[in-house]
Amino acid sequence: MVARPPVTVVIEPMRADDIPAVHDIERASFSAPWPTYAFRQELESNRLARYVVAREGDHVVGYGGLWLMVDEAHITTFAVAPASRRQGVGERMLLELLRISESVGAAVATLEVRVSNLPARRLYEKYGFRPVGVRPRYYTDNNEDALIMTTGELSSREMRGRIARLSAELFGSGVGATDTAADRRGGADQRSPGVPRGGEAVG
Numbered sequence: 001m002v003a004r005p006p007v008t009v010v011i012e013p014m015r016a017d018d019i020p021a022v023h024d025i026e027r028a029s030f031s032a033p034w035p036t037y038a039f040r041q042e043l044e045s046n047r048l049a050r051y052v053v054a055r056e057g058d059h060v061v062g063y064g065g066l067w068l069m070v071d072e073a074h075i076t077t078f079a080v081a082p083a084s085r086r087q088g089v090g091e092r093m094l095l096e097l098l099r100i101s102e103s104v105g106a107a108v109a110t111l112e113v114r115v116s117n118l119p120a121r122r123l124y125e126k127y128g129f130r131p132v133g134v135r136p137r138y139y140t141d142n143n144e145d146a147l148i149m150t151t152g153e154l155s156s157r158e159m160r161g162r163i164a165r166l167s168a169e170l171f172g173s174g175v176g177a178t179d180t181a182a183d184r185r186g187g188a189d190q191r192s193p194g195v196p197r198g199g200e201a202v203g
């Protein structure tokens with residue numbers, strides 16, 4: 001059982017003025033971090049992209065994002081500040097990304113993860129991602145393989161049941177209980193998709 005995160009942690013859409021804090025976490029988390037302009041480009045120009053941050057008061061403690069590719073949501077990046085790990089922040093963000101994915105009609109969610117990244121693999125497995133393949137030498141910094149992980153159908157009984165159970169465990173209340181900007185707005189962001197930038201996804 002994880003320690004409960006502070007109640008002030010909320011998941012909200014990433015804004016341009018979040019980018020410096022996001023980049024600090026990115027540099028602390030990845031050996032080949034995205035530059036700040038990549039995040040800016042994603043927010044400003046990529047209509048396929050959805051990015052969220054986990055905010056504790058005024059501080060960004062995590063971020064993640066995805067591309068909506070036809071009927072598939074591809075998680076592009078995902079990280080929690082080192083000091084805020086193992087408090088359920090990653091789970092909260094993943095729940096929101098899966099909720100966004102299903103709300104815009106994605107059938108499944110998918111991602112790449114370094115084969116050595118066991119914390120991330122455990123998190124994704126907990127949320128129903130399963131290994132479906134390997135991209136050999138995908139990560140150019142050390143030629144490490146990427147494991148491709150994909151969920152079952154997001155609308156399936158199995159995935160919905162899993163998400164409902166994990167939400168209830170995490171939030172200690174009813175099915176699907178989350179504290180997100182979208183909830184407070186009363187629904188998901190439904191912008192129409194456009195063209196993604198290229199590049200490697202999460203690692």
Ligand SMILES: CC(C)(COP(=O)(O)OP(=O)(O)OC[C@H]1O[C@@H](n2cnc3c(N)ncnc32)[C@H](O)[C@@H]1OP(=O)(O)O)[C@@H](O)C(=O)NCCC(=O)NCCS
Pocket residue numbers: 001002029030078079080081084085086087088089090091092112113114117118119120122123124126202203
């Ligand atoms: C992976 C990462 C996002 C997890 O975020 P987090 O907020 O610490 O995760 P949570 O506290 O929500 O943990 C949820 C689950 O993830 C798994 N997990 C997280 N950290 C783990 C660890 N160090 N070892 C094993 N499992 C771990 C567990 O299944 C955990 O559930 P449990 O508490 O019931 O065991 C975080 O470690 C991180 O930012 N790592 C560096 C960046 C990165 O690897 N991003 C993913 C790229 S694919």
